[in-house]
């Protein structure tokens with residue numbers, strides 16, 4: 186039988202249309218497709234390729250570990266780096282806002298850590314104004330560290346962790362001087378990489394580690410020199426430094442370098458996503474594959490475009506964006522009330538940077554909550570929902586998810602006002618075309634897929650105390666002045 190010409194033309198048009206419809210209804214979620222989308226975006230699953238990173242068994246990283254857990258680096262001897270960055274808690278403290286000095290029980294780390302009510306400056310809430318990020322994978326940052334990037338590489342060379350060595354342009358820190366035009370200059374004492382530069386500062390922060398006493402020490406270097414001199418009074422510490430550096434001299438430069446090597450040795454990237462990208466089709470579930478596609482595909486083909494900011498195998502662009510996540514806690518002294526946090530603007534004073542915070546890495550993200558620069562969100566679903574519709578998420582924000590000590594200071598109204606200013610800034614940014622989170626509607630199912638994908642970014646080692654043991658000192662590791670933080674949880678069980 187002969188098909189009439191008009192009919193034949195119609196079929197020629199209809200068949201491809203039908204096929205296209207089928208293709209969108211039943212999206213190809215095969216392992217092959219998902220992996221090739223990743224490869225097309227430059228992903229390999231392994232952010233360590235071409236990086237030179239220390240092992241935890243290296244002598245300098247071992248010295249760094251002893252220092253990281255020592256309350257001797259707090260002037261009042263009551264806070265260590267590990268008070269806020271404990272490997273057993275995901276390289277942070279599981280708190281929205283950390284508590285550094287003047288804890289009721291300095292050795293209690295994580296939920297249950299409270300301020301001594303007799304401490305100076307005590308008003309019931311944590312004195313530290315930003316969430317503690319994880320120290321895991323610190324060796325992967327190339328541009329900036331901290332939420333506002335006040336530790337910043339001038340080279341930004343890929344794979345160099347902040348400095349390409351002797352001929353590099355250096356690293357800017359809060360100690361940096363400015364030139365005649367107000368541009369921040371490299372800090373000559375910053376050291377060889379971003380984590381080392383960073384390790385010079387927690388000890389100088391009153392709330393983190395310095396404490397409210399010893400006010401005769403004026404400059405940051407006064408504090409560092411005092412700490413180095415105190416360690417040098419112990420033969421045990423001198424021997425530790427001699428074993429690494431060949432002589433007994435203890436300077437803060439050496440302390441910072443060792444601390445830097447210790448956090449750089451915290452490489453936790455062996456996750457299911459990596460195994461999948463390396464060819465193991467069954468390493469991640471079908472739901473996770475659907476989530477991966479949403480994460481990677483642009484919005485014009487029904488993706489969620491997460492990868493525009495959470496870019497590369499480290500899942501961050503190391504740039505700053507306004508997301509207007511709830512501003513809780515006492516803030517950074519910004520705004521009319523002093524309880525606001527202007528983010529990147531604090532460093533650059535550029536209007537475009539107002540309320541912008543650095544994109545976090547998403548490696549091990551299931552273990553690094555609460556999330557957001559102030560730790561306002563306590564579930565990953567809520568973080569994702571915030572990205573989709575920030576205004577609604579903030580309007581419905583429930584302060585009850587926070588530790589009562591954060592909200593009892595009666596500041597919820599101020600917190601809402603501050604957050605609304607960030608939301609308004611986001612709206613302005615969108616109008617003037619600054620890259621912002623896209624306005625998106627996803628079903629609950631799709632949000633669930635994204636969460637399943639995020640779960641594949643967690644290295645099982647960080648959920649396993651035995652696997653983490655090399656990064657946590659035990660009785661066999663020297664404790665030269667008896668000031669080791671032997672961290673316990675709220676039930677006083679060792680962490």
Ligand code: HEC
Nearest residue numbers: 265266269283284285315316317318330331332384387393
């Ligand atoms: C009181 C809690 C506290 C203590 C103690 C503390 N930190 Fe932190 N740490 C933080 C907070 C909060 C931030 C984020 C600061 C910001 O963004 O403004 C941070 C940031 C960092 C970062 C940057 C992570 C990133 O993603 O950019 C590293 C690395 C780090 N700390 C290492 C250390 C070391 C080393 C010590 C000890 C010398 C230390 N910290 C002591 C709370 C603490």
Ligand code: HEC
Nearest residue numbers: 489491494506508510542543544545556557558568621622
């Ligand atoms: C425009 C850039 C941008 C896009 C697009 C984006 N994010 Fe983010 N994301 C950020 C920034 C910036 C933060 C930190 C905000 C803060 O701290 O206040 C963040 C925070 C997060 C966090 C919390 C991590 C932590 O450690 O606190 C998660 C989880 C997250 N994003 C997942 C996603 C997912 C899933 C998507 C896609 C739906 C996405 N992001 C799209 C910039 C972006």
